[in-house]
Amino acid sequence: MVDASVLSDAFAEAGYRLTAQRRALAALIARRDGHFTAEDLLVESRRRRLGVGRATIFRSLDVLAELGLIERLDLPSGGHAFVACRAAHHHHLVCSSCGRTTDIAATGLAAILRDVGTRTGYRIDAHRLEVFGLCPACQARPRGG
């Protein structure tokens, strides 16, 4: 969960124009707690008559991902989703039941990767860690969807 203005400001700061659509999307994304898909945003945009089209949603998500404000997730199901993020680099802990997303630090991962690089001779430049589990609230809940 981030502040909508952080998102819209980012467009401006990166030299993109601040349009009504981008503001609307920033607000839409800001109010999301867990992950969301492009389709989710499109549906909500239509329901609330925000007048943001499909193409614009995909294009904006691209930009935000480029700027590091959201991150694309590859769900175990094969689908794609996005999550808002704030920290420079972190990883995502995704609730497999409700989709709530939490940033995690994964202290120690850097050391692991360094070790992997040494052992294999690879020059490591990127990595991705996604963790899935049941959040406390969903554990408390009886079970079921």
Add this chain to the structure above:
Amino acid sequence: MVDASVLSDAFAEAGYRLTAQRRALAALIARRDGHFTAEDLLVESRRRRLGVGRATIFRSLDVLAELGLIERLDLPSGGHAFVACRAAHHHHLVCSSCGRTTDIAATGLAAILRDVGTRTGYRIDAHRLEVFGLCPACQARPRGG
């Protein structure tokens, strides 16, 4: 790189019928070193007149993934690929230039995840770590593709 018979045997052991197409696919996958896409297999199947159709390739990849003999990779580009695997659980180190794939142990990751679970209260049930970098051979090579 795995043995083709390991793959074809797996079909039989899991109660699937051992067809010529599945044998052919097992061989195709076994000779792959790095990751490969469904399309790669389709192209090679056609070139070598193996008579394995698109649908069968996707269906077989599903089965093999289900059985844990191959794993689906989500490349940074957004595309999907598969890699053959043998260890019970491991992670993949993928060369961003040639696609060669190496299994890595990531010793210590379990501890990190346990820690994450403790700190967040999540019941962690799955995770995925993918590491991308330049393999020794590609580092040695001038550069270019």
Add this chain to the structure above:
DNA sequence: GTTTTTGCAAACCATTTGCAGGGTC
């Protein structure tokens, strides 16, 4: 002989693109 598997081609679904009009700086 029964049940699973296959191929084909059409269906699908998410994502991308071209282009003309509209909005931002």
Add this chain to the structure above:
DNA sequence: GACCCTGCAAATGGTTTGCAAAAAC
């Protein structure tokens, strides 16, 4: 006023599906 951005709807590209024929058990 110039250039960026948008919507639309069509194109795209990878993946799935329905069904009748073929193969495995």
